[in-house]
Amino acid sequence: MSEPHRPSGGGPSAPAPSHSPLRRVVFGLGAAFVFLTLLGLGTWQVQRRSWKLDLIARTEARVHAPAIPAPSPADWNLVGPDDAYRHVTLSGRFLNERETLVQAVTDYGAGFWVLTPLRREDGSLILVNRGFVPGDRKDPASRPAGQIADAVQVTGLLRLTEPGGAFLRSNDPAGNRWYSRDVAAIAAARGLTETAPYFVDADATPNPGGLPIGGLTVVAFPNSHLVYALTWYGLALMLGGFFAYRRFVRREGRSNGE
Incomplete structure (x- = not known):
């Protein structure tokens, strides 16, 4: 029996299937x-x-406005984000024996912020960031002229507390290692009571002996x-x-x- 005749391979090919309307609708949606x-x-x-x-505009207005008295205890519960970088002034005496060093990096290099409690006449305390000291001057004995015992007046910028620590580095109160200016934690570690929930960055007014160096607050917002x-x-x-x-x-x- 002879093989059935098969057409040679030169005929037209079958048309390619077109995309379904449903697929086009789903793709379009x-x-x-x-x-x-x-x-x-x-x-x-x-x-x-x-x-x-x-x-930025509101913050710049607060920074450059005339200094006003720092909030008193009666107003502490009202302090919030709208008070950040407010230009304030306060007076009292530093408790130099209870200063806290917080790690910092500035235009002067690596070192520490010096946070010192200031006791006002009403007995309340405010942590003041007096400024920057390099690592080799962290010991207060190496900068005795800056350990002011007399009454002082401080002008600077109100700053909100920085709880917890820095990126990937938590504050270690027990080891006295600080990476952020956490007001509540510092107050607890130093046995401070009646402490304001904010701190103040001192301005660039020179300190005796040149240290700490104030006025280094960076006011910048990524945009x-x-x-x-x-x-x-x-x-x-x-x-x-x-x-x-x-x-x-x-x-x-x-x-x-x-």
């Missing part, structure tokens, strides 16, 4: 969701930028929101352009009978 999400992220960054610019907004909007534009191009190519193909 997914792309639309991503596009709207990118637009939303860009708009959110624009709003964040407006908020940050307002924060990259415009860059982020342009990035999100740019991605949305690229995505929209990609689908517009695909639609144009598809229409051109149909008009050419492809």
Whole structure:
């Protein structure tokens, strides 16, 4: 019996299956969701930028305003973020024997902030960041002129407490190792009562002997929101352009009978 005749391999191939309408709809909805999400992220960054610019303006106004008395005990519970960097003044006597050294890095290099309690006439205490000392001058005996015993007046910036420690480094009160200016923890470690919930960064008024060095407060707020907004909007534009191009190519193909 003869073999059945098979057509030679030169005939037309079967047409490729087209994408189903459901698949196109799902793909389009997914792309639309991503596009709207990118637009939303860009708009959110624009709003964040407006908020940050307002924060910077309000902070600068507090920094450069005339100094006012530091909040008294009756007002301590009212101190909040809107008081950060407020220009304040206070007077009293330093409790030099209870100073605390907090690790710091400044334009002068690595060293320590010197936080010293100041007792006011009403008996209340406020931690004052008197300024920076290098590592080789951390011992108060190496800077005796700066250990002021007389009554003083301090002008500076009100700062909010910094609880816990620094990035990846927790404060160790038992070991007397401090990485942030945690007012409550420092007060507890030094046996201080009636202590304000904030501290004050002293200004650049020179201390006797030149140490500590005050006036090193850095008032800066990262503001990259415009860059982020342009990035999100740019991605949305690229995505929209990609689908517009695909639609144009598809229409051109149909008009050419492809």
